[in-house]
Amino acid sequence: MADDLPLLLGLLLVAAAGTGTVLVRDPVRQSFVMSLFGLALATLFLLLQAPDVALSQLAVGSALTPLMVLLSVRKVRRRARGERREERE
Amino acid sequence: MNGWIAAGAALLACGVAPAAGCAATGPVRRRVPAQNLTSTFLSLVFLLLAQGFHRTAYTDTALVLSVLGPAGTLLYVRLLADELADRPPRPRVLRTVTTLSYLAVPAVLLPLCFITGPGRAMGKLLVIGALLVCGSWSAARAVTAAATAGHTIGAPVEGTDDG
Amino acid sequence: MRTRLWVLAVGSLGTAVLYLLACRDLPAFGGLWHPYGDRAVHAALTRHTANTVSSVNFDQRSLDTLGEESILFGSVLGTVVLLRQTRDEDRLPPRPVRVAPPVRRYALLALPVTLLIGLYVVAHGQLSPGGGFQGGVVVATALHLLYIAVDYRALERIRPVGFYEVADAAGEAGYLLLGAAALLTGAAFLTNFLPYGTLNTLASGGTVPLLNAAIGVEVAAGVVVLLAGFLDQAVEIESEQQDTGAEGER
Numbered sequence: 001m002a003d004d005l006p007l008l009l010g011l012l013l014v015a016a017a018g019t020g021t022v023l024v025r026d027p028v029r030q031s032f033v034m035s036l037f038g039l040a041l042a043t044l045f046l047l048l049q050a051p052d053v054a055l056s057q058l059a060v061g062s063a064l065t066p067l068m069v070l071l072s073v074r075k076v077r078r079r080a081r082g083e084r085r086e087e088r089e
Numbered sequence: 090m091n092g093w094i095a096a097g098a099a100l101l102a103c104g105v106a107p108a109a110g111c112a113a114t115g116p117v118r119r120r121v122p123a124q125n126l127t128s129t130f131l132s133l134v135f136l137l138l139a140q141g142f143h144r145t146a147y148t149d150t151a152l153v154l155s156v157l158g159p160a161g162t163l164l165y166v167r168l169l170a171d172e173l174a175d176r177p178p179r180p181r182v183l184r185t186v187t188t189l190s191y192l193a194v195p196a197v198l199l200p201l202c203f204i205t206g207p208g209r210a211m212g213k214l215l216v217i218g219a220l221l222v223c224g225s226w227s228a229a230r231a232v233t234a235a236a237t238a239g240h241t242i243g244a245p246v247e248g249t250d251d252g
Numbered sequence: 253m254r255t256r257l258w259v260l261a262v263g264s265l266g267t268a269v270l271y272l273l274a275c276r277d278l279p280a281f282g283g284l285w286h287p288y289g290d291r292a293v294h295a296a297l298t299r300h301t302a303n304t305v306s307s308v309n310f311d312q313r314s315l316d317t318l319g320e321e322s323i324l325f326g327s328v329l330g331t332v333v334l335l336r337q338t339r340d341e342d343r344l345p346p347r348p349v350r351v352a353p354p355v356r357r358y359a360l361l362a363l364p365v366t367l368l369i370g371l372y373v374v375a376h377g378q379l380s381p382g383g384g385f386q387g388g389v390v391v392a393t394a395l396h397l398l399y400i401a402v403d404y405r406a407l408e409r410i411r412p413v414g415f416y417e418v419a420d421a422a423g424e425a426g427y428l429l430l431g432a433a434a435l436l437t438g439a440a441f442l443t444n445f446l447p448y449g450t451l452n453t454l455a456s457g458g459t460v461p462l463l464n465a466a467i468g469v470e471v472a473a474g475v476v477v478l479l480a481g482f483l484d485q486a487v488e489i490e491s492e493q494q495d496t497g498a499e500g501e502r
Contacts, residue, residue: 059153
């Protein structure tokens with residue numbers, strides 16, 4: 001039982017972060033939770049001694065996906081701001 | 090389960106989990122420093138697990154995280170500069186975060202270096218430690234700079250917004 | 253519509269039954285009996301590849317990796333088409349940005365270090381965890397530290413998108429050509445035809461390091477092209493109708 005504790009902890013973290021990612025609605029806040037979900041998955045993979053998969057998850061999840069999400073948010077917000085200004089004029 | 094894995098699990102439960110909780114909830118000004126602390130702590134967990142599994146090759150995950158974690162923080166600071174300038178993080182929070190990482194890095198690395206002994210593996214550990222310390226230092230500086238830039242210019246959107 | 257749902261239901265039910273039947277014969281979690289693992293490790297060691305996962309990915313099942321690589325290639329292509337500059341969109345040069353000096357120093361220092369770590373992960377794919385995909389993503393991320401350290405114009409200067417598009421295609425083609433080169437020796441497509449080398453050295457594993465390098469080039473270039481599409485849309489491209497409003501900011 002004691003041997004499985006780290007693995008249980010990793011599974012719990014993944015479950016919590018995954019549920020959180022789905023429940024958060026604002027994309028900017030969601031990008032934080034999603035990157036944490038990636039880190040939790042990487043931890044679980046390393047606990048299961050699969051470092052190759054953990055590395056893939058880290059490489060993609062820690063900087064690349066948040067960047068893509070935030071850039072998309074910026075584009076959408078800018079368009080919304082432009083349209084609001086147009087209405088005012 | 091040996092002592093290293095137990096230490097890694099303990100750091101995961103008492104360090105990573107609370108930091109991740111702070112990064113997942115609350116305002117952006119708290120999330121950005123907490124995200125940095127999470128990745129620093131997690132790198133240390135990876136190092137402890139690598140030692141626990143007796144696989145030095147696993148330290149590569151910590152090495153990659155030690156450069157990509159701060160890169161992620163700096164990206165957040167850059168792209169969320171407006172929000173950080175509007176509501177800057179409290180200096181106390183930033184100081185706590187940096188102090189915690191400065192304390193945790195040597196606390197984990199010294200025993201690991203001691204057990205590894207001099208050689209190439211120890212060099213790698215020291216490189217990871219240096220990257221982690223530099224990463225949290227620069228992340229704290231970046232957050233402070235983004236916050237003060239908003240104060241001096243007054244209109245935060247103009248000065249920092251190039252995308 | 254109703255018929256389609258029925259087809260879906262029958263298909264899902266069939267998959268579920270087959271999946272459950274297959275799961276019944278799976279070895280228990282964490283047991284000592286690993287029929288596939290033992291064979292894969294044995295095959296990897298006979299081919300002098302220390303990292304069994306790399307041996308599986310780039311030697312024993314390299315055709316699967318070709319499929320995965322093509323998926324990435326195709327999705328990057330699709331994103332580039334979706335995010336292209338359309339006729340009613342204008343391209344405005346981004347404003348230079350003042351970055352805080354300590355951040356700039358750190359990012360400029362971290363750039364070569366990250367690049368080096370990425371190349372290290374690609375080059376050691378046959379020895380330690382990692383490989384072309386992981387290292388390629390790290391290399392691409394490293395280049396984008398320039399966007400953090402300076403601004404988008406500096407990144408554009410070292411990032412001629414055309415060059416990276418060619419590199420992306422060259423990586424994809426390199427994998428195919430290496431596979432086809434095996435045909436010349438009379439072996440099957442993607443056979444490991446090179447001498448295996450000495451176990452646990454950089455020159456080991458036969459074609460594994462070469463295929464790894466091809467994937468590394470493809471992934472790094474693909475991610476750069478992908479992010480270029482996103483960055484262009486977020487930073488430079490304005491649709492015409494909002495020009496009047498956005499003038500104050502640009």
